[in-house]
Amino acid sequence: MNPVNYLYLAALLFTIGATGVLIRRNAIVVFMCIELMLNACNLALVAFSRMHGNLDGQIIAFFTMVVAAAEVVVGLAIIVSLFRSRHSASVDDASLMKL
């Protein structure tokens, strides 16, 4: 199969993720959308690796996964503590950082 199709899929997934980040309020869903974007990037990287015939893209994909795993740990911890203090998982409720 033409590897370019994977790129289309990656772009589609990224767009879905980005749209989710922008329009959803639930922190968990936003978080999942971020994961979706990261994985779309991973898919694109692996596809590039395949297209260029070297392993650079796959190596970076691994890095991304490691970082994503770490980010999940921190991000979920933040969401949990937010929920505990505010009894809400809406990102718009945490809007104190403004003038």
Added chain:
Amino acid sequence: MENLIALLIAAPLLGAAVLLVGGRRLDAVGHWIGTVLAAVSFVLGLVLFADLLGKDAEDRTLTQHLFSWIPVEGFHADVAFQLDQLSMTFVLLITGVGSLIHLYSVGYMEHDERRRRFFGYLNLFLAAMLLLVLADNYLLLYVGWEGVGLASYLLIGFWQHKPSAATAAKKAFLVNRVGDMGLSIAIMLMFTTFGTFAFGPLLGTHEQAGLAGDATEGQLTAIGLMLLLAACGKSAQVPLQSWLGDAMEGPTPVSALIHAATMVTAGVYLIVRSGAIFDAAPDAQLVVTIVGAVTLLFGAIVGCAKDDIKKALAGSTMSQIGYMVLAAGLGPIGYAFAIMHLVTHGFFKAGLFLGAGSVMHGMNDEVDMRKYGGLRKYMPITFITFGLGYLAIIGFPGLSGFFSKDKIIEAAFAKGGTEGWILGGCALLGAAITAYYMTRVMLMTFFGEERWRNQPTRSPEAPSAEPAAEHHGEAASDHVATATGEPHPHESPKVMTIPMIVLAIGSVFAGGFFSIGERFVHWLEPVTGYEHGHPPVSALTVTLSTVAVMVIGVGIAYAQYGRRPVPVVVPRGSLLTRAARRDLLQDDFNHVVLVRGGEHLTRSLVYVDHTLVDGVVNGTAASVGGLSGRMRKLQNGFARSYAVSMFGGAAVLIAATLLMRAV
């Protein structure tokens, strides 16, 4: 011997420091410390004078280099002193007359609780003046010049609880400041033109000509005019004369000191000292003579109309200094006579002021001469000493003023041409007016009816010649507060009369002593140079006409004030009289031209500031503020909106990259 020069200044300076720092515990002896240190300075001056007399006329210059003040490359200012015949004359006058005034003040200020401070200021005045005349460069002279300004400010405003005194002090200081600008500009011009401002290289010595001859006439004229401006400020010459009359608000010994020994003589010193510059700049010299001639008439006319005895004498000082400036502007034919008149004037004017102070002392501090009269019986010593000073100032043959003033009038005629006739005519006219107003002062004070009888002095309802004098009366000084009812004129204590007697002796004999064999001229000749002037008419004619106009002046005054009773209520007077009572409208002129002009200038500047400058600044601030107000809406705290800007930014970056690649 040279090392004594610094001590000359150090003695009064030490006195000022001790008295001003020492505080109240010196109150009991402070006045004697001040007097003794002034006298020490005078004795040192005499020692140095004896030393100079022992040398040849050409070698009579002592110099002392104390330390390098500003040793920068290309700019050297030293604290160094130069004592030559000119400085020596001033030193003896300043310390001699100064010491006598100190002694007099011991009595005059006896009831003033701030007497110690007064003597501290007097000593500071002497020190500053000595520094001024002993400096060997213009920059150090400037230090003394400013010191004199400061000390005069402190002394004129000594009775600072009187608003009029505080205002007079400020006025003197401000007007002097205008002159000081002239001196500082002159020093800067000297430095840029010649690269130095030391007397030696600049003005030359008798061995070697100075740099002053190398400059163009334009440069020298500029320097000369700036020096003249400085001299006008300190010496109260037109147009910077307005402070002198108000300076009478100070205690009378201060007036004597300012008018006789220090301060107003500084300007004459500056012009004579800078003779080498003026000699090479005839235009500047002409302006100097004009200023002198105008001032000598101006002061004399003002002196005629004043009923305040001190203000009449102040007008007379202005006029006599005008004579000196006129003589100094005549060049080598006049320098020596300017200084000679300065010295004789120092004697008789100090004597007259101390006499006026003595009269006031006995009359409950009354200054209005219309409330004097017939005082000769009650104050014989004051009458005689004042009378001798009076005869000296009007130029009665044989007394000091006769010799010195006559020489100046001769020199003015000797300038030659139309100028000579005009200047000489002004000087002669001035001599007549001098005789008139001094006779008027004399008659109103010591002769005639006793107008102070049944006349409580200083009563508020008594009409007063000038609002200023009335003002002066209301603001009661310490010993005025108790003064009500009829005054009881009495002679002053010995500590006050002795200085007056000494000064009277000086007023009688100094002129004759200086003139025998042209002693004074030969003494000063190595410094100032001397040319014998040849008036277009014979010297005898000039002398006779001087005496004749003097007699006319005295006669008119006698007809007006001696044969008729003097009205206690001030008559309305002619237009000129009323103008002269208001100092020939000098303050009105200053008010209209300078104060109003200044107000308009500041108002328009304020307008420009408010509209233009503030408009630009406020406009910038407002637009930045408005923009920020819009921008802050972006910071709404919603994570999603930040994410939008991130995505937007990324999209723009990518688009830009693609666009660049496509191009």
